Amino acid sequence: MRAIDDYRQAFDRLQASWDTLTLLGQLSGNATEMSGTRSAFEELTASLLGHLAKETRDKALTDLRIKAQNAIDVLVRNLFERTADIGFLAADTDIREMLEASPSAEARAAIEQRFRDYVAKYSVYSDIVLVDRQADIRARLAPHEAKTARHAVIDEALHSSGAYVEHYGVLDFVSDEKALVYAWRVEDASRRPLGVLVLVFRLADEMAGIFRKLLMDHDWTVLACVSPEGDVVAGSCPIQLPAGLKLSPTALQRRDPIIRLGGRQYLAMACSSTGYQGYMGPGWLGLGLIPLDAAFDQDGGELSKGIGEDLLAAVTSQAGLFSAELRAVSRQAAAIQGDLNRSVWNGSIRQAGSTAANAAFSKILLWEISSAGRKTQAVCDASIGDLHRTVVAAIMEKCRSRAAFAIDVMDRNLYERANDCRWWALNATFARVLASPTPEGNRACSDILATINALYTVYSNLILFDAQGVVIAVSQPSQAHLVGTTLDAEWVARTLTLRSGQHYGVSAFEPTPLYDDAATLVYTAAVQAPSGGRVLGGIAIVFDSTPQFAAILADSLPTDEDGAALAGAFAVLVGSDGRVISSSDPRFAIGSESPLPVDAAALERDGDLACIRTYEGRHMAVGAALSKGYREYKTSDGHRADVVAICAVPLGEVAADAGAKTAAGGEGRGTLAAHKPADGVEAFEVATFHIGRHWLGVRARDVVEAVDIVGLKPSARKAGDGLLAGYKLHQGQPVPVLRLARLLGIPDASSEEQQIVIVRAAGLTLGLVVDSLGLIPEIAVSDLRPLRDITAKADVPALGVVATRDARGAPAGMLMVLDVDRLGARLQGEGGQGALIQAAE
Structure with a gap:
């Protein structure tokens, strides 16, 4: 995992910086002790790298799972249609009559032409073989030297109580290679077996098409269809996974995602079919492999580039998308950084105004420590952010893959419907009855349609109509009232103009009385006279589209x-x-x-x-x-x-x-941090903090320290129009804590990084709720502009504002310096500290 190796190297470099800063902090008597923070970050980064590795591996396995699952599910849906095909084709009138008659070259030529007509519509078959009860091959589509078919599949089809026989293996009358076939017996009117019909499925061709749709260019993934015993049925790469290759069955049991094949290691995922309408297929598995050296190089690419910070912030909170442990890592990093910032901030407060020889060194050391913390958190956030982008891109790709799966299955489903109507229109009984209709003939057509509909459960009704659009027969007894009525839909006239068995009609997706006035598709084909091509009527199949x-x-x-x-x-x-x-x-x-x-x-x-x-x-x-x-x-x-x-x-x-988020050390940080008043210039230090998007501060000499907001007790009664947030025990004494945002009319952003700044004001000790801590710059008294120069408001408790500029000298916002004495005086006017504490309690 090269990306994780890059982050590991970055963390190693930062850890070396922490080692140096910790040593310098121990040498400086006034610097904040950093060993606890260093250890916390060390543990955090180790945990983070572990989570990143797991999430990266899981993403690669998920990608493999999607492809392998799609491959086997699409195949099984295709084979489900084959189980119905064999049942209908074995009941075909022409095939039955041929087996009942004496063998002849003319009859064989006629039925083989019918096979060619069938495959012209259902191109999924490579051969169709008709075998009589004596195992003699009476007709077939593809040339082959075999004259008889003496195989267990023939006996099974003759005597099975099921609806079809599915077999995969070598059949000497089909090929020297393994083939997938569907077989069923042909019966006479008395249900006595006359022979067996065998459909040979074009498995290799079908799998190649499935793999082609699932694997994009430059994809290292190799897909295969394998038996539970580990035999490769078909593979997307004839070199890495050729058909016939034997894999260890244990490699398919998900005990270990790594398998060795041909001297190379692969990440592997095997999936069973989810089945379709109760049909589970031949029991095969979909297998996905990707070389281990390429498995983790496939990122979101172009998809991840459009994922912005606001989206990442929204996504991170989704429990279903990311593990709780990974979400906790980000919060843990922020908490460690918050504690570090507060520790450094308090250390700087203690140094404020000091003339000790090492005070300047201590201040520089403290801010270097803070900078190291920010860099460490930045790498943590960057690594988590990259992972989030990759996961979001993977979800986008999953949505695209599942949409492609849905439309592919729909196309395949409707392909069968377009074929069904054309094939059934060739039934000899339908043509005979439409040419010379009789009540008995009509009932026979209804019986045939009912038999077909029992095999093909995707239809709500099958309808046979004559050249005037009059319904002759239906498949569903509940729709018998349609017999004798005239269909007036637009597609009826269009069907009667079709002049070839290769053409079909399909309605628009719209409501129809044939489907209880719900919207569906109706596929149609013309029934033509055996000679001359005259259209005798048509067959309409009402697709059961809703389910x-x-x-x-x-x-x-x-x-x-x-x-x-x-x-x-x-x-x-x-x-x-x-x-x-x-x-x-x-x-x-x-x-x-x-x-x-x-x-x-x-x-x-x-x-x-x-x-x-x-x-x-x-x-x-x-x-x-x-x-x-x-x-x-x-x-x-x-x-x-x-x-x-x-x-x-x-x-x-x-x-x-999305822009309301605060960031420690925001507006003007660079200018004020870098600028120091000249020697001899009257100046004072300002302890700054952020509330919402506003940058505020108080004189450092008025600050006691910053403390965690955890442990804040809510007030039992209202005081100061909701300004009182509660009280905080500090050095054994309850200190009233004010919502400074409400006092100043600033929207409260309620940041997760909220802190309490303890200050001394006009004889009171107060706490101020702030969103995050900022810098502690030294400001020249002359740079402080009185508030009266900016606003006419006289009730704002501020000393003034300091204008800041960016590196190019352009205006970059303002720092408002609050007057804690005016804050205290205002609150004393409301009853003093004793009243505030009583209100808090």
Whole structure:
């Protein structure tokens, strides 16, 4: 982890400075003892480096997990469709009739042409093999010398009680290499087996496409699909993870994220499929590997550059994004620095006005100690800030990845719908019945549609209609009232003009009575006469879009390491009109405007989007991806639909005033710290502090010391119109503590660094609540401008103001020097210190 090594070196250099300053402090009798602070920073930096290493490792593993999980989940969703395909195709009328008839060259040529028609639509198959009960191959798509198929998968398909047989291995009648096949028996009208149909899935081709979408250019990650036994089924790199490579099964059990392979160490992550509609796939795992020497060099890049300080401040407070230990480190560093600043400040107060020979040296030493503390905290803050930026960039990338996953799964899903309608339109029974309709024929068509719909649960209804748009059959008995009615939707006439089995129609995403007046997509294809190509009618498949799209989005939500969706995360699908198609959040109803508008044209031009947006007063990490199609669907079939998937995760509240934060030693620090009045010039030292954005101070001779605000007891009664914050025990005596901000009419910023400055004023000992401590510069009396020269207000308890300039001599703000005697006199007028203490108690 090179970045952490850089921070370790920086901390080592600072630790050396602490060693020197501690020694000098011990040599100087008046300097503040630094050994405790030195030890505290030493422990803090060790803890910080440990947390940084853990967070860096976890980020790399999370990135691997996302890619490996996406790879296996996309594959399983694809294979789920194959389990339905084999069931329908095995029930195809033409295939059944061929097996029932005597073998002939003409019949074989006809059925093999049908196989070619099928694969022209479903290009995921490399071969289709039809085997009769005697194990003779009656027809097939791809040339092969085998004449028979005597394999256990054939027997299993003939006798299994399931709905399909899935097999991965070497099948001698398919290939000498391992193949993934789906098989099922072909039955006659009496449900007696006639033979077996085998679909050979193009696994290597499909995995190459999945890996290509998940791995960007210059990505060191290697992805693979592996068996639980460690056999590589397919890999993204034929050199590092070739198919057939044997890995140790223990490397897949997450006991150790480091594995050795080919003489190289890799960070590894293996993921099981989350399944799809109860289907878990062949049991394979998604595996992600990245060389250990490159695993931690991949940062947020361009994404992290746009993450500002206000966003980081908002993000840091989010418990779900960062560990409690890491958030505590930042607070611990600030607390140590706060204690150090107070110690140095008090040490400087003790030196104020001293004429001792070593007083000047002690002052310089004290401020060097303070400077070392600031540098140490700055490195702590920088390292944590860099990590926060990296984590936020990782969340942005996660949103982009999940949006790309959602749109890819949607495209793949709709690819199947466009194919289904075209294939089912080729069913010989449909053509015969539409050519010569009879009540028995209509019922037969309804039975076929019902069988199909039972296999393909993604449809709410399948409808067969004639050339006049009259419904002939439906798949759902509850929709039987549609039979005999005429469909008048725009897509009906368009379907009847289709002149090729390769063309299909699809409706707009809009409400339809065929889906209880909800919005959905209807895919259609023309049913043509066996000869002549005359259109006899069409088939319409009503996509069950509401649950199907909702399931896609639910599976696409960005998650934590335990797989739980990140708090407040949501995902939406948005159409080209900017309206919601589906949403994981009930706030965004279907048909409403997108909560986060995205320009589809920009996505098409620039690629997937990852950015920070503001929504409802919160910073949001947003990822968006445009529909790109899948295989032929929306890439070469003429169909276009600019659907955008958007994933968003809240990062934190937008601060009402991001610039209200105070910083110790703010305005004018450089000028006053560097400037010292000439010898012989009347001067005095000012102990300065900050309240909100205002720089204030009192004469150092009037200050006792600064103390921690912890232990402040609230007042039981109101006093001084809310000016009394309470009392603080100091040297055994209760001291009234005032809200100086209210007295001066300054907005109270309530900084986490608040301190109490104890002062002596007109016979009283008072405490003043301040946000942070500043410098203790020496100021010439002549530089102090009376307040009457600036304002007509006579009730402001101040001696005057000191104008400051920056290094170029330009005005750089003012320091207001308060008059503690006037403060005390005003408070004595309200009853003196005794009354104040009584009010505090």
